[in-house]
Amino acid sequence: MTIIQTARYGMAQEALAIVGGNVLTQTGLIRADVMVEEGIVTAIGLDLDLPVAAKVINAAGCVVGPGFVDLHTHLREPGKEQAETIATGARAAALGGYTAVVAMPNTDPVLDSAFVVRAVLDLGAVSTCEVAVAGAITVGRQGEALSPIAELAKLGVQLFTDDGSGVQHGGVARRALDYCRGLGVTYAEHCEDNAIAAGGVVHEGEWSAKLGLPGQPASAEEAMVARDLLLARELGARLHLLHLSTQGSVDLVRQAKAAGIKVTAEAAPHHFTLTDATLQSYDAVFKVNPPLRPDHHVQAIIQGFLDGTIDAVATDHAPHTKETKDLPFDEAPPGMLGLETAFSLTYERLVLGAKMSIEQLFQVMSTNPARIAGLDRSGARPYGHTPHGELVAVGNVANLVVVDLDATWTVDGSSFASLAANTPYEGRVMHGAIRHTVLRGEPVVLEGVATR
Amino acid sequence: MKNLLSIHDLGKAGIIDVMNVAESFAEVERRTMKKVPALKGKVVATLFFEESTRTRLSFETAAKRLSADVLSLSVASSSVKKGESLKDTLKTIESLGIDAVIIRHRSSGAPLQASRWLDDIAVINAGDGWHEHPSQGLLDAFTVRQAWAEDAGVKPIDTGAELFAGKRIVIVGDIAHSRVARSETLAYKALGADVVLCAPQTLLPSDTSSWGVEVTHDLDAELEQADLISVLRLQAERGSGECVPSLREFNADFAMTTTRLRALKPGARVTHPGPMVRGVEIASEVADDPRCLVTTQVTNGVAVRMAVLYLLLTGGNQGLEGVGQ
Numbered sequence: 001m002t003i004i005q006t007a008r009y010g011m012a013q014e015a016l017a018i019v020g021g022n023v024l025t026q027t028g029l030i031r032a033d034v035m036v037e038e039g040i041v042t043a044i045g046l047d048l049d050l051p052v053a054a055k056v057i058n059a060a061g062c063v064v065g066p067g068f069v070d071l072h073t074h075l076r077e078p079g080k081e082q083a084e085t086i087a088t089g090a091r092a093a094a095l096g097g098y099t100a101v102v103a104m105p106n107t108d109p110v111l112d113s114a115f116v117v118r119a120v121l122d123l124g125a126v127s128t129c130e131v132a133v134a135g136a137i138t139v140g141r142q143g144e145a146l147s148p149i150a151e152l153a154k155l156g157v158q159l160f161t162d163d164g165s166g167v168q169h170g171g172v173a174r175r176a177l178d179y180c181r182g183l184g185v186t187y188a189e190h191c192e193d194n195a196i197a198a199g200g201v202v203h204e205g206e207w208s209a210k211l212g213l214p215g216q217p218a219s220a221e222e223a224m225v226a227r228d229l230l231l232a233r234e235l236g237a238r239l240h241l242l243h244l245s246t247q248g249s250v251d252l253v254r255q256a257k258a259a260g261i262k263v264t265a266e267a268a269p270h271h272f273t274l275t276d277a278t279l280q281s282y283d284a285v286f287k288v289n290p291p292l293r294p295d296h297h298v299q300a301i302i303q304g305f306l307d308g309t310i311d312a313v314a315t316d317h318a319p320h321t322k323e324t325k326d327l328p329f330d331e332a333p334p335g336m337l338g339l340e341t342a343f344s345l346t347y348e349r350l351v352l353g354a355k356m357s358i359e360q361l362f363q364v365m366s367t368n369p370a371r372i373a374g375l376d377r378s379g380a381r382p383y384g385h386t387p388h389g390e391l392v393a394v395g396n397v398a399n400l401v402v403v404d405l406d407a408t409w410t411v412d413g414s415s416f417a418s419l420a421a422n423t424p425y426e427g428r429v430m431h432g433a434i435r436h437t438v439l440r441g442e443p444v445v446l447e448g449v450a451t452r
Numbered sequence: 453m454k455n456l457l458s459i460h461d462l463g464k465a466g467i468i469d470v471m472n473v474a475e476s477f478a479e480v481e482r483r484t485m486k487k488v489p490a491l492k493g494k495v496v497a498t499l500f501f502e503e504s505t506r507t508r509l510s511f512e513t514a515a516k517r518l519s520a521d522v523l524s525l526s527v528a529s530s531s532v533k534k535g536e537s538l539k540d541t542l543k544t545i546e547s548l549g550i551d552a553v554i555i556r557h558r559s560s561g562a563p564l565q566a567s568r569w570l571d572d573i574a575v576i577n578a579g580d581g582w583h584e585h586p587s588q589g590l591l592d593a594f595t596v597r598q599a600w601a602e603d604a605g606v607k608p609i610d611t612g613a614e615l616f617a618g619k620r621i622v623i624v625g626d627i628a629h630s631r632v633a634r635s636e637t638l639a640y641k642a643l644g645a646d647v648v649l650c651a652p653q654t655l656l657p658s659d660t661s662s663w664g665v666e667v668t669h670d671l672d673a674e675l676e677q678a679d680l681i682s683v684l685r686l687q688a689e690r691g692s693g694e695c696v697p698s699l700r701e702f703n704a705d706f707a708m709t710t711t712r713l714r715a716l717k718p719g720a721r722v723t724h725p726g727p728m729v730r731g732v733e734i735a736s737e738v739a740d741d742p743r744c745l746v747t748t749q750v751t752n753g754v755a756v757r758m759a760v761l762y763l764l765l766t767g768g769n770q771g772l773e774g775v776g777q
Contacts, residue, residue, distance in 0.1 A: 282561025
């Protein structure tokens with residue numbers, strides 16, 4: 001298929017030297033400086049001959065690795081620009097160490113036409129991280145007629161999802177999965193069977209019962225996971241499962257992978273960090289879909305990361321204005337901010353808490369999501385995006401992040417680059433911080449501050 | 453205590469406090485001059501976002517008997533209809549200088565949220581979604597204690613919680629969607645009774661393992677041992693109709709019929725928080741039987757709500773001046 005390559009991603013012209021860090025390369029973490037010229041890594045090593053004009057950024061005591069890639073970002077533009085815009089969301093992403101994000105299609109209008117998708121890509125092209133788009137599977141995300149998937153694929157769209165809701169009709173899902181297979185693009189499912197979920201706004205269990213809030217059982221997610229795995233197996237199609245949150249989902253994906261089904265899966269930091277016990281406050285900042293669940297589900301998600309069942313950390317960054325979160329719990333919209341806290345939570349919960357290695361952290365936050373989104377070197381790289389998720393090597397585009405594992409910081413939603421402040425981690429002390437983010441050789445974040 | 457959001461806010465001692473103060477106010481209720489000056493100068497607002505007859509009237513009567521001024525916000529004619537948020541409505545009321553707001557809302561947790569949004573105003577939960585209806589739980593416990601005290605020939609105020617020890621209380625009906633069930637369970641458990649929840653599986657909460665209750669689907673098996681049957685209505689307006697094949701099938705197994713009344717042990721009582729649907733979850737003969745306390749519950753509601761308002765707004769420190777103690 002012809003991808004309409006619109007080379008609009010300029011490389012930074014200024015030379016850059018990232019000095020003093022531990023660099024994540026093919027041979028592991030090595031103590032080295034990194035030289036970047038015209039957006040490309042030109043040298044890695046000690047005692048490099050730095051051009052006089054090079055901008056030097058300090059990475060002492062930090063890890064230098066590939067910039068993170070978020071498979072699941074709600075940028076809200078078009079339609080809800082009071083909660084987030086492409087520019088503010090991209091800035092939040094850069095501050096979170098991301099060099100690329102995939103924008104979800106549940107905007108208004110929905111990202112189900114080339115015209116709207118192109119508008120989002122154009123705005124993304126001038127922002128502080130690369131913005132890829134997930135197209136809607138069905139027109140208007142109504143779960144009925146297929147959206148112009150081939151036309152969007154020609155723009156380079158690699159992922160298709162009705163995220164925000166699952167495709168309820170099994171026949172539509174099967175046809176869409178088959179159509180995507182033919183085009184070599186990936187069908188991505190928000191797994192939630194509405195009939196089983198029955199309008200539940202929290203996980204059905206101990207807390208829904210105590211708090212008198214309508215619950216949705218874990219099976220509402222798992223039933224659709226199972227359905228889609230069976231469809232993917234039968235069709236030989238590629239399937240990506242969004243924001244998995246239950247033990248049963250992890251078990252199903254583990255078995256499916258063992259059986260050779262072409263499935264990838266993501267999970268969000270809040271699903272390996274928070275439990276539904278937080279709901280006692282009835283504060284809608286904890287309302288999210290899929291809902292927060294009891295600890296054994298949280299532990300199953302962590303285990304899923306450790307054994308490779310879950311491929312990627314995806315933020316499900318979902319900005320909402322204060323007035324919409326200041327509503328009675330069942331009336332407030334689901335979703336929480338994620339971009340600016342994802343790295344620290346992944347580091348805290350999976351590395352410090354579950355003995356994952358730093359190399360693995362970069363796998364699940366950068367390499368794997370880049371591959372799933374087609375943003376890696378071999379992928380279609382929609383709309384002329386540069387490659388992401390590669391270990392640092394000479395000749396690569398400098399999409400890099402510099403993280404300080406020893407830094408601690410305290411969450412203050414009002415200081416986030418996101419327009420909204422709906423973080424469930426307000427006041428939480430975080431471990432590990434983003435120090436610099438480099439996009440195509442340009443330091444878009446320096447010492448934790450966005451440069452534009 | 454500043455607010456009454458849940459029976460949890462009270463604990464055993466708090467529940468007994470409310471019941472004992474309510475006994476004094478019940479005295480007042482029996483006088484010709486029913487009004488006391490305890491809350492003179494205080495302003496109480498009722499804010500009902502859901503229909504109610506008895507609870508609203510009961511709270512407003514209670515406030516007036518205590519000489520408080522009562523503002524009654526009718527949601528149908530308020531700015532809420534123009535799109536004003538709950539938070540802004542509350543902030544508006546707060547700026548009128550009121551002392552307590554009594555809230556009923558279809559959303560569980562709304563009164564707790566309200567208490568976070570308001571600074572110095574007491575918030576009283578008059579029923580939130582499926583969550584709680586604490587004043588109902590209190591008045592039910594109060595009514596039952598009174599009946600059992602009368603049986604024992606003692607004054608209720610002298611008994612604390614002792615009459616509840618070892619009693620077997622069966623709450624039957626739509627437990628899942630009932631805020632009364634949650635408040636009653638918490639109150640009766642706190643007072644030391646054994647609580648049994650009786651409903652078809654689909655009308656039970658998903659997980660009651662931490663509630664310290666027994667669960668059964670067989671009402672008939674409970675009748676002989678029960679000291680109290682608390683009958684709840686099927687909350688058809690909250691979608692519970694879909695949880696059972698038909699009202700007929702639900703009532704066959706879970707309604708309080710005359711046959712079931714006859715199977716109760718001597719001295720056992722029946723309560724119902726209202727509104728009753730006679731001939732549906734409770735037979736007319738049962739509703740009118742002296743063992744059924746439903747009208748006493750309504751009468752006691754005023755005294756119990758007077759006690760709640762009094763304790764919240766004076767801290768109980770003012771002394772029951774002019775109350776007759």
